[in-house]
Amino acid sequence: KVVAVIMVGGPTKGTRFRPLSFNTPKPLFPLAGQPMVHHPISACKRIPNLAQIFLIGFYEEREFTLYVSSISNELKIPVRYLKEDKPHGSAGGLYYFRNIIMEDNPSHIFLLNCDVCCSFPLTDMLGNFPVPCKTLYTYQYDSPNINQMLVTVEAHKRYSGMGTVLVSAESANQFGELVADPITKELLHYTEKPETFVSDLINCGVYVFTPDIFTAIQEVSTHREDQANLRHLSSFETLQSPTSRALPQDFVRLDQDILSPFAGKKQLYTYETMDFWEQIKTPGMSLKCSGLYLAQFRYTSPDLLAGGDGTKSASIVGDVYVHPSAKVHPTAKIGPNVSISANVRIGAGVRLIGCIILDDVEVQENAVVINSIVGWKSSIGKWSRVQASSHIYFAGLADAQPYFSRPMETTTQSSELLSLVREAVIVEDEVVVINSIVLPNKTLNVSVQDEIIL
Numbered sequence: 061k062v063v064a065v066i067m068v069g070g071p072t073k074g075t076r077f078r079p080l081s082f083n084t085p086k087p088l089f090p091l092a093g094q095p096m097v098h099h100p101i102s103a104c105k106r107i108p109n110l111a112q113i114f115l116i117g118f119y120e121e122r123e124f125t126l127y128v129s130s131i132s133n134e135l136k137i138p139v140r141y142l143k144e145d146k147p148h149g150s151a152g153g154l155y156y157f158r159n160i161i162m163e164d165n166p167s168h169i170f171l172l173n174c175d176v177c178c179s180f181p182l183t184d185m186l187g188n189f190p191v192p193c194k195t196l197y198t199y200q201y202d203s204p205n206i207n208q209m210l211v212t213v214e215a216h217k218r219y220s221g222m223g224t225v226l227v228s229a230e231s232a233n234q235f236g237e238l239v240a241d242p243i244t245k246e247l248l249h250y251t252e253k254p255e256t257f258v259s260d261l262i263n264c265g266v267y268v269f270t271p272d273i274f275t276a277i278q279e280v281s282t283h284r285e286d287q288a289n290l291r292h293l294s295s296f297e298t299l300q301s302p303t304s305r306a307l308p309q310d311f312v313r314l315d316q317d318i319l320s321p322f323a324g325k326k327q328l329y330t331y332e333t334m335d336f337w338e339q340i341k342t343p344g345m346s347l348k349c350s351g352l353y354l355a356q357f358r359y360t361s362p363d364l365l366a367g368g369d370g371t372k373s374a375s376i377v378g379d380v381y382v383h384p385s386a387k388v389h390p391t392a393k394i395g396p397n398v399s400i401s402a403n404v405r406i407g408a409g410v411r412l413i414g415c416i417i418l419d420d421v422e423v424q425e426n427a428v429v430i431n432s433i434v435g436w437k438s439s440i441g442k443w444s445r446v447q448a449s450s451h452i453y454f455a456g457l458a459d460a461q462p463y464f465s466r467p468m469e470t471t472t473q474s475s476e477l478l479s480l481v482r483e484a485v486i487v488e489d490e491v492v493v494i495n496s497i498v499l500p501n502k503t504l505n506v507s508v509q510d511e512i513i514l
């Protein structure tokens with residue numbers, strides 16, 4: 061048996077996501093019409109012999125009660141929310157609930173960050189099952205040596221170390237960077253968010269461990285305790301490193317405290333994903349990741365893509381999600397990368413491109429929303445526009461063309477490049493909102509550009 065643990069953090073984390081997470085915990089913010097945490101949960105469901113899924117965080121229990129009961133029923137697998145009394149860090153939280161996690165005596169424990177967006181190749185990481193042809197092809201292409209390829213795809217099983225880390229080839233210093241042995245894939249060196257270049261392989265925040273991980277975390281805690289005792293006995297505080305002085309004994313970080321010291325000790329291995337991978341820390345990234353998940357639905361859940369009940373005969377372009385309770389006028393044109401939540405009303409002649417429309421929003425006749433997030437219960441007036449940049453001013457197909465030809469990275473990577481209308485905002489008729497953030501309960505009767513409306 062195996063179990064999966066998804067670290068969802070808590071209200072004091074995810075500050076860059078804040079304009080959106082004031083209303084709803086970040087893990088429940090909808091991407092492609094499903095709560096963010098739904099995507100890793102669905103991926104876990106595909107792991108053979110999965111006994112349970114645990115969400116560990118320090119949000120109030122009531123915030124997750126409804127979600128965990130509905131997802132457990134839907135997937136027919138127990139999903140439990142375990143609340144920490146305080147933040148214990150990404151490894152400390154796991155350790156805190158070790159007895160519950162080990163109830164089913166699992167041979168392996170998957171550990172996933174909630175705020176990453178990828179295809180979660182979990183079964184491949186474990187190496188239990190034949191590799192799909194597409195993956196075989198990719199590896200053969202990259203590496204002419206077939207034996208080398210098999211070493212890669214079966215990393216965890218073959219070397220039976222303590223864990224396998226999902227990695228991706230990227231160069232960005234806001235992630236953990238690592239060096240792996242090109243043949244054995246052993247993790248040789250790990251630095252968390254280095255200031256200077258270490259490697260172009262990054263930690264994706266998805267892992268599989270044997271239960272030995274608990275011993276490793278315990279060792280970190282014990283070491284901390286010993287140091288604290290030493291400090292207590294000694295007046296030579298300067299002997300201690302600033303890090304060990306600052307952190308409580310039960311606060312253990314997976315990256316700095318486990319991956320760094322265990323690198324190069326034949327305990328940790330890597331599995332490189334060739335698929336998409338992104339981190340979801342800002343509203344701009346949520347828009348991009350919503351699009352990536354919508355595109356993935358083509359293969360995993362085509363039934364969730366528009367064309368079904370809610371849309372009737374509206375014109376759909378590319379990947380679009382429409383909640384069954386939403387009402388979309390047949391003359392509206394929607395997509396690509398649009399996600400429409402529950403009870404939304406989309407009027408006649410509306411054009412939506414690259415946006416997330418949250419619950420109970422009304423978009424009135426002939427309004428246009430491009431590259432934006434429209435918050436709960438807001439209303440966009442007739443002939444209004446909410447958009448990310450002033451490049452496209454009219455909604456005709458020809459004018460929309462430059463949007464499509466620009467790379468995704470430049471259109472949605474940061475929160476500066478989108479308009480964000482928070483809940484219960486009224487954008488009156490014929491008002492244009494460009495590149496702006498509008499905070500809740502505002503009525504906009506004049507056009508704005510590059511502003512934050514408090």
Ligand code: GDD
Pocket residue numbers: 067068069070073116117118144146147148149150153172173174175176234235236237252253262263264265315339
């Ligand atoms: N339950 C719980 N308790 N969850 C936590 C806690 C905690 O005390 N602290 C962090 N988390 C969760 C976060 O919600 C997130 O899902 C995950 O653990 C990692 O969060 P951070 O420790 O803040 O790290 P990060 O997201 O900045 O970077 C990590 O992930 C990157 C990939 O997205 C690092 O592991 C990087 O190396 C990695 O590249």
